[in-house]
Amino acid sequence: MSQSSHASPPGHYPPHQEPDWSRPPKKRGAGKVVGFGVVAIVVIIGGSVAFALKTGEDKSGSGNDSPASVSPAGGSGQKSAPRDAKVTSCALAAFSKWPSAEVTITNHSSETSDYQVRIAFVDAGGGRIAEAVANATGLASGDAIDTSAQGSEPASGDIDCKVIEVLRKAS
Numbered sequence: 001m002s003q004s005s006h007a008s009p010p011g012h013y014p015p016h017q018e019p020d021w022s023r024p025p026k027k028r029g030a031g032k033v034v035g036f037g038v039v040a041i042v043v044i045i046g047g048s049v050a051f052a053l054k055t056g057e058d059k060s061g062s063g064n065d066s067p068a069s070v071s072p073a074g075g076s077g078q079k080s081a082p083r084d085a086k087v088t089s090c091a092l093a094a095f096s097k098w099p100s101a102e103v104t105i106t107n108h109s110s111e112t113s114d115y116q117v118r119i120a121f122v123d124a125g126g127g128r129i130a131e132a133v134a135n136a137t138g139l140a141s142g143d144a145i146d147t148s149a150q151g152s153e154p155a156s157g158d159i160d161c162k163v164i165e166v167l168r169k170a171s
Contacts, residue, residue, distance in 0.1 A: 092156075114137045123157060
């Protein structure tokens with residue numbers, strides 16, 4: 001009467017079994033967190049690119065824009081404020097030869113505001129060389145600030161700097 005038993009005696013571990021490599025391992029929660037993080041980053045980058053493309057739509061033109069022909073304000077509570085910005089100097093930087101403009105921004109509104117001022121750099125013939133942006137944040141009502149905008153490509157000869165758009169948003 002011999003009974004053959006495959007059970008291990010009490011206190012002993014069961015016999016070692018090889019893992020089943022035919023099935024993939026179970027997924028844990030970390031993959032979902034990484035996946036959602038990647039999606040969030042893609043959405044943020046996509047939104048930033050869309051914003052940059054939206055604010056930089058009008059890159060062409062003859063360079064004959066003037067403060068009187070400032071484009072209409074964008075969304076998000078921004079208002080066109082052409083009289084709030086004035087170019088005080090315009091030159092080529094000594095070392096880089098990049099166009100540079102000094103801009104005075106004055107808050108003529110009744111609220112503390114943030115500003116975005118687009119500057120066009122044009123050559124003697126009126127052709128547009130480059131554009132740049134001068135910013136000011138948290139500018140109190142009635143206050144003024146001097147800031148600058150610099151092009152990103154070298155130029156030569158005489159240049160002119162023109163305010164082509166001034167956006168103001170209450171901060």
